[in-house]
Amino acid sequence: MVLKHREKTTFHLPLDREEILRDYRIAFQSRQVSVIGRREVLSGKAKFGIFGDGKELAQIAMAKVFRKGDFRSGYYRDQTLMFALGAVSLQEFFAQLYAHADVEADPSTGGRSMNAHFASRSLNPDGSWRNLMELYNSSADMSPTGSQMPRLVGLAYASRLYRHLHELQPLTQFSHHGDEVAFGAIGNASCAEGVFWEAVNAVGVLMAPMVLSIWDDGYGISVTNEHQMVKQNMSELLKGFQRAPGTYDGYDIYSVRGWDYPALVETYVQATETARRDHVPALIHVVEVTQPQGHSTSGSHERYKSKERLEWEQEFDCLRKFREWIVAQGVAAAAELDQLEREDKLLVENTRKAAWEAYTQPIREEIQEVADILDEIAPGAAHAAALAQIKDRLLSAQTPLRRDIAVGLREALLLLKDERIPAKQVLIDWKKRQDPIQEERYSSHLYSRSAESALNVPEIKPVYSERSPVVHGFELLNACFDAMLARDPRVIAFGEDVGRLGDVNQGFAGLQAKYGELRVSDTGIRETTIIGQAIGLALRGLRPIAEIQYLDYVLYALQIMSDDLVTLHWRTKGGQKAPVIVRTRGHRLEGIWHSGSPMAGLIHLLRGMHVLVPRNMTQAAGFYNTLLRSDDPGLVVEVLNGYRLKETLPDNIEEFTIPVGVSEVLREGNDITLVTYGACCRIVMEAAELLRRVSIDAEVVDVQSLLPFDVHGGILESLKKTSRIVFIDEDVPGGATAYMLQEVIEKQGGYAWLDSPPRTLSAKPHRPAYGSDGDYWSKPNVEQVFETAYEIMHEVDPAHYPLFYR
Ligand SMILES: Cc1ncc(C[n+]2csc(CCOP(=O)(O)OP(=O)(O)O)c2C)c(N)n1
Secondary structure (H helix, E strand, O other): OOOOOOOOOOOOOOOOHHHHHHHHHHHHHHHHHHHHHHHHHHOOOOOOOOOOOOOHHHHHHHHHHOOOOOEEEOOOOOHHHHHHHOOOOHHHHHHHHOOOOOOOOOOOOOOOOOOOOOOOOOEOOOOOEOOHHHOOEEOOOOOOOOOHHHHHHHHHHHHHHHHHOHHHOOOOOOOOOOOOOEEEEEEOHHHHOHHHHHHHHHHHHHOOOEEEEEEOOOEEOOEEHHHOOHHHOHHHHHHHHEOOOOOOOOEEEEEEEOOOHHHHHHHHHHHHHHHHHHOOOEEEEEEOOOOOOOOOOOOOHHHOOOHHHHHHHHHOOHHHHHHHHHHHOOOOOHHHHHHHHHHHHHHHHHHHHHHHHHHHHHHHHHHHHHHHHHHHHHHHOOOHHHHHHHHHHHHOOOOOOHHHHHHHHHHHHHHOOOOOOOHHHHHHHHHHHHHHHHHHHHHOOOOOOOOOOHHHOOOOOOOOOOOOOEEEHHHHHHHHHHHHHHHOOOEEEEEOOOOOOOOOOOOOOOHHHHHOOOOEEEOOOOHHHHHHHHHHHHHOOOEEEEEOOOHHHHHHHHHHHHHHHOOHHHHOOOOOOOOOEEEEEEOOOOOOOOOOOOHHHHHHHOEOEEEEOOOOHHHHHHHHHHHHHOOOOEEEEEEHHHOOOEEEOOOOOOOOOOOOOOOEEEEOOOOEEEEEOOOHHHHHHHHHHHHHHOOOOEEEEEOOEEEOOOOOOHHHHHHHHHOOEEEEOOOOOOOHHHHHHHHHHHHOOHHHHOOOOOEEEOOOOOOOOOHHHHHHHHOOOHHHHHHHHHHHHHHHOOOOOOOOOO
């Protein structure tokens, strides 16, 4: 290899014997966890296992420089770091492996994520922030490779903001003058992902204190570096990011062998000190890393690694090398290490047993409860033998599962369907009690449950007076953002053209000059890491407003919003929150990529955040005020062609709120309900006026909020009055109109009030064609809305409503 590695340490680190032996033991225990964990999966006690074997030593080194208040954004190989910090215990690791669905047992995810997906608990049980400066913070791991990179941008950048914004200095539970480092980790193969490069570039531009480690074991499952990257060597490739001596522009780049303990320690000390002190980011390419057990429990690496490679991996196993070094340095004799290893093997095995017991015990107790009820029922039942079989099956399960109890219960109740045994009700009651428990166990915390939940934000109506000026839509938003920035120092706004220009429609015009370049800033064209920047800042207690310039470009950020942002609160079972406000504009302009309205795509992929579709800038401002008072993430889609329209500026622009999930009747009517949102409101209102000319009295309802949807059932109330309904938007057929239809007709029970078939009117299935004519024939227009409603009335009374136009 051409690479020049950092050679063994040239100075003596202050490492004493105790510390070295402690390091060895943690590394050894971590390896044992991997070995025993794999065995547990192969024996069927756990479903899947992925482990950090081969990466132990580098993480031991990282742990030495990781301080409380720092953040980690890594991936599923980082168990040794967590053990070394004491951030995750061995028992908690096994609990997660078994999917122990209890936050006490698996504090990272409450059994919701597969193993080695770590997360510290940033929140108290009531959803309020803990003091992050007392924690080794770990942002919640994800499985999609590279997905830890976007939020790393924000996690690191927060330190820069905390250091340079004096108004943030009081927030001492989040930062100490911006001294915190964000530690990232990524596998070599995942560096082939675009998001890696986008994030590395962004962190460099932002001069944020990140120390990013690349664990390079030469493979991505079976695919070698030859297929992953040019020159097969990340640190060579990254050389362009290297800062020049004496400058602060760029990265410090290190390459160090994964089995070389003193060099690793020296490297992490140096890289982290510089990052912490000077906010210079560092990349540590850890090479010659092995993966002794292969990628995961899903396969064996003998299938794709050569004999020579496997032999090399054995020889350069970091644990083996560390042991050799300890003996060679005279730190400890081989016999002493043997003894420690024996003790640690026992320790890990006993811990595993304890984790298994803790996991299975409550389930076995539940099985026993059900068995006792079945025993009570069986004597008088016709199917006594079959009931006994169910009981025996449950009691004898090697791996007890609640799913099996549920299946057994249903089977038993089917057998007892026609029997009149009083004890049967005991079984039914037992089953009923489980429903809310399982709901809490697996489905809680999709949205905030804290006092700050968006649903708890009280409505404050806009106040108008004779003095209220009439302004352009963009000026109204500008006043809203101005007030937000003034009243809350945690508000940080950024996006493409948001800083100097004040965004392409001037919502932030003049605000950078007023609040400074760190509060209102430009970003590069990098939608994914704009959202990542926001997630990271929000995880560290700030209130980002991240702008995606057009709705059509949200697609670039959709993966990270879907995988990270909206699952965060749920996948940590309320352990972490990222109250990000995403701002974008869309629906109507011209051309394929400036007028899309892919709302169904968004609302289906973004369950876990609020998706708000205000019809004008007053409603948008009210939503921003609501979101800032809440700790839920939210997406606000402003109407693109509304910035130049005139609206009256509320006198209480800084405080009025629009509640999420509440529809509004824009026009009252008795004959038919027209349900819509966003830019379509104007079209539907115009159509309603046309309908009035033919004596059809349409009620127009603005949904306002797609997630949550009409929580008070306002649309149903309208339907009760009219008995007819049309859902209209600019999405594709079967898109968000179908969603609205399901919400009203199925969930709200609207079917019972229908006197005509419900209809949807959407855009064409293709993207909108260019120009005004293209728009007219691609999206619902006034005439189509008219005809759709008119034809429903025609079906009701053809004589009264003749088809005069065809
Ligand atoms: C986006 C995405 N694509 C594919 C996968 C499937 N997958 C899981 S791990 C992996 C290889 C990752 O290799 P590397 O980044 O070198 O990390 P390692 O697991 O070797 O530590 C792949 C392809 C995934 N999890 N996410």
